[in-house]
Amino acid sequence: MSILTFGHKNPDTDSVCAAIALADLKKKLGEDIAPAMQGELTPESKFVLEKFGVAAPEVVTSYAGKDVYLVDHSDLAQSPDDLGKANILGIVDHHKLGDVTTSQPLECWIWPVGCTCTVIKSMYNFFNVEIPQDIAGILLCAILSDTVIFKSATCTDKDKAACEDLAKISGVDDVQALGMDMFKVKSAVEGTPIRDLVKRDYKDFDMSGNKVGIGQLEVVDLSILDGVKADLAADIATLKKEGGHHSIFLLLTDIIKEGSEVLIVSDDDSVIEKAFGVKPADGKAWLDGVMSRKKQVVPNLEKAFA
Amino acid sequence: MSILTFGHKNPDTDSVCAAIALADLKKKLGEDIAPAMQGELTPESKFVLEKFGVAAPEVVTSYAGKDVYLVDHSDLAQSPDDLGKANILGIVDHHKLGDVTTSQPLECWIWPVGCTCTVIKSMYNFFNVEIPQDIAGILLCAILSDTVIFKSATCTDKDKAACEDLAKISGVDDVQALGMDMFKVKSAVEGTPIRDLVKRDYKDFDMSGNKVGIGQLEVVDLSILDGVKADLAADIATLKKEGGHHSIFLLLTDIIKEGSEVLIVSDDDSVIEKAFGVKPADGKAWLDGVMSRKKQVVPNLEKAFA
Ligand SMILES: [Mn+2]
Ligand SMILES: [Mn+2]
Numbered sequence: 001m002s003i004l005t006f007g008h009k010n011p012d013t014d015s016v017c018a019a020i021a022l023a024d025l026k027k028k029l030g031e032d033i034a035p036a037m038q039g040e041l042t043p044e045s046k047f048v049l050e051k052f053g054v055a056a057p058e059v060v061t062s063y064a065g066k067d068v069y070l071v072d073h074s075d076l077a078q079s080p081d082d083l084g085k086a087n088i089l090g091i092v093d094h095h096k097l098g099d100v101t102t103s104q105p106l107e108c109w110i111w112p113v114g115c116t117c118t119v120i121k122s123m124y125n126f127f128n129v130e131i132p133q134d135i136a137g138i139l140l141c142a143i144l145s146d147t148v149i150f151k152s153a154t155c156t157d158k159d160k161a162a163c164e165d166l167a168k169i170s171g172v173d174d175v176q177a178l179g180m181d182m183f184k185v186k187s188a189v190e191g192t193p194i195r196d197l198v199k200r201d202y203k204d205f206d207m208s209g210n211k212v213g214i215g216q217l218e219v220v221d222l223s224i225l226d227g228v229k230a231d232l233a234a235d236i237a238t239l240k241k242e243g244g245h246h247s248i249f250l251l252l253t254d255i256i257k258e259g260s261e262v263l264i265v266s267d268d269d270s271v272i273e274k275a276f277g278v279k280p281a282d283g284k285a286w287l288d289g290v291m292s293r294k295k296q297v298v299p300n301l302e303k304a305f306a
Numbered sequence: 307m308s309i310l311t312f313g314h315k316n317p318d319t320d321s322v323c324a325a326i327a328l329a330d331l332k333k334k335l336g337e338d339i340a341p342a343m344q345g346e347l348t349p350e351s352k353f354v355l356e357k358f359g360v361a362a363p364e365v366v367t368s369y370a371g372k373d374v375y376l377v378d379h380s381d382l383a384q385s386p387d388d389l390g391k392a393n394i395l396g397i398v399d400h401h402k403l404g405d406v407t408t409s410q411p412l413e414c415w416i417w418p419v420g421c422t423c424t425v426i427k428s429m430y431n432f433f434n435v436e437i438p439q440d441i442a443g444i445l446l447c448a449i450l451s452d453t454v455i456f457k458s459a460t461c462t463d464k465d466k467a468a469c470e471d472l473a474k475i476s477g478v479d480d481v482q483a484l485g486m487d488m489f490k491v492k493s494a495v496e497g498t499p500i501r502d503l504v505k506r507d508y509k510d511f512d513m514s515g516n517k518v519g520i521g522q523l524e525v526v527d528l529s530i531l532d533g534v535k536a537d538l539a540a541d542i543a544t545l546k547k548e549g550g551h552h553s554i555f556l557l558l559t560d561i562i563k564e565g566s567e568v569l570i571v572s573d574d575d576s577v578i579e580k581a582f583g584v585k586p587a588d589g590k591a592w593l594d595g596v597m598s599r600k601k602q603v604v605p606n607l608e609k610a611f612a
Contacts, residue, residue, distance in 0.1 A: 088403075091414075094411055097407050097412055099405070101402070105418035107417050108415070111413050112410075299410065
């Protein structure tokens with residue numbers, strides 16, 4: 001395969017499904033391309049691919065000398081370490097514009113919507129390519145995942161409209177029920193090593209020169225995490241020491257109550273109060289209404305660090 | 307007006323026409339937006355707007371506190387100096403991805419085609435908005451300008467297809483003749499101050515830490531420049547001193563012969579030989595087949611400087 005497409009490190013369902021769908025679309029447009037991912041499937045992504053009978057992409061961590069499309073990120077920190085030796089053909093994303101640059105013209109489809117897969121769904125329409133039933137199913141799941149079943153502040157009308165179309169194509173009658181099934185899988189913590197829970201959806205950011213890690217665990221009920229919360233707090237403290245971070249924040253997001261408990265280890269606790277107006281106690285704080293790392297947590301923290 | 311859209315510094319016809327057309331499209335999609343430009347019209351752009359009866363955008367050099375769409379660039383060096391204080395809603399472009407970043411999700415339409423206006427033509431189609439006759443005319447001219455009437459190495463089938471549609475919509479029977487009329491205006495040098503000729507289509511680049519200026523003058527016959535060539539060479543030497551450049555290159559491009567004579571002032575002449583395999587003599591060199599600064603000159607020089 002001469003071209004590879006892949007999402008960010010610690011791939012989530014959007015990164016995996018967007019890579020699969022973009023490879024499908026581009027193949028039909030005549031490109032020799034395969035999907036890849038920078039790490040193993042999460043339980044949620046595994047559930048989604050198995051539900052619709054779609055094969056998992058290969059895990060690839062080195063891309064030197066390859067032609068690549070990035071999906072679901074445009075930050076060097078989220079990209080493979082040897083991205084500088086790859087030739088970037090394009091980016092499909094829905095985040096803020098990161099620090100990836102290129103030395104050749106490229107193809108970017110980056111929209112301010114809730115999920116990369118919403119953009120890819122529109123690309124199928126634009127290029128007049130029919131979306132296969134199984135691909136429609138995983139695109140639908142990715143949008144439900146990234147938008148927390150339409151509850152996230154990042155969710156837009158375009159995401160909802162895409163899901164309506166995708167539900168029809170994939171033959172899903174009850175979108176809400178599919179979303180809850182998926183989030184129950186995502187919520188499960190039994191038998192998972194603590195570090196894996198911390199890293200399930202974890203990203204490092206550079207905020208005004210400070211290394212800041214932000215993880216997020218989304219559950220259908222916070223009580224699911226009662227038995228592991230102390231271990232999670234201890235592990236982010238260890239991770240902070242290992243990584244030399246200024247701060248690590250772990251968001252425990254209750255998608256039904258619509259808010260997040262944040263576990264905090266930081267050289268300066270006051271950034272949380274600066275960012276959210278809430279004083280942490282015992283290394284944690286409840287952030288009411290905060291569901292989205294990208295739209296709510298990262299911008300507020302960046303301002304607090306600036 | 308709450309939103310402004312504008313192209314790069316020293317605006318060319320693509321930057322001006324793309325801003326006008328994007329504002330038209332976005333207005334029809336419900337946004338409160340106006341086109342702007344960072345500098346005065348070139349004679350070519352003036353000819354194009356007058357030919358199709360389209361008003362020139364306002365010259366605006368400060369964008370602090372504004373919501374903005376960038377067109378035809380994604381480099382901080384090409385953007386307004388206070389771009390950091392603006393809120394970037396999106397980018398429509400056809401260059402390599404530059405060093406602009408954002409702290410919020412945004413809308414990017416960046417394609418590896420010959421002209422930003424080719425992307426905007428497709429955006430009208432995507433959003434199902436009819437292209438007005440006058441806008442079609444200026445989009446057509448911008449594509450003819452950026453692709454040097456389809457002769458540039460950057461020209462793609464998408465640019466040609468867009469021009470076919472745009473010629474129909476704008477009622478232009480002879481696209482080739484329109485292009486030649488436009489390039490004759492662009493070629494004219496009488497009565498133009500030397501510095502204006504140097505700066506007519508001029509950009510500064512950062513190449514591995516070196517400040518490199520590259521200007522381009524496209525003419526229908528190099529002999530048009532015989533009377534001013536010595537003055538141009540002297541002026542880029544002055545400009546180099548003023549700006550503290552490592553090198554300034556001025557491409558005198560003959561669009562009929564399909565090549566460029568490059569005038570050189572540099573701390574290290576050998577970069578031209580490294581980049582193009584041609585040894586300069588008397589501060590100049592003929593680069594056969596080299597028509598595109600973006601696709602041929604910049605990538606080769608970047609490699610030579612690396
Ligand atoms: Mn995503
Ligand atoms: Mn252009």
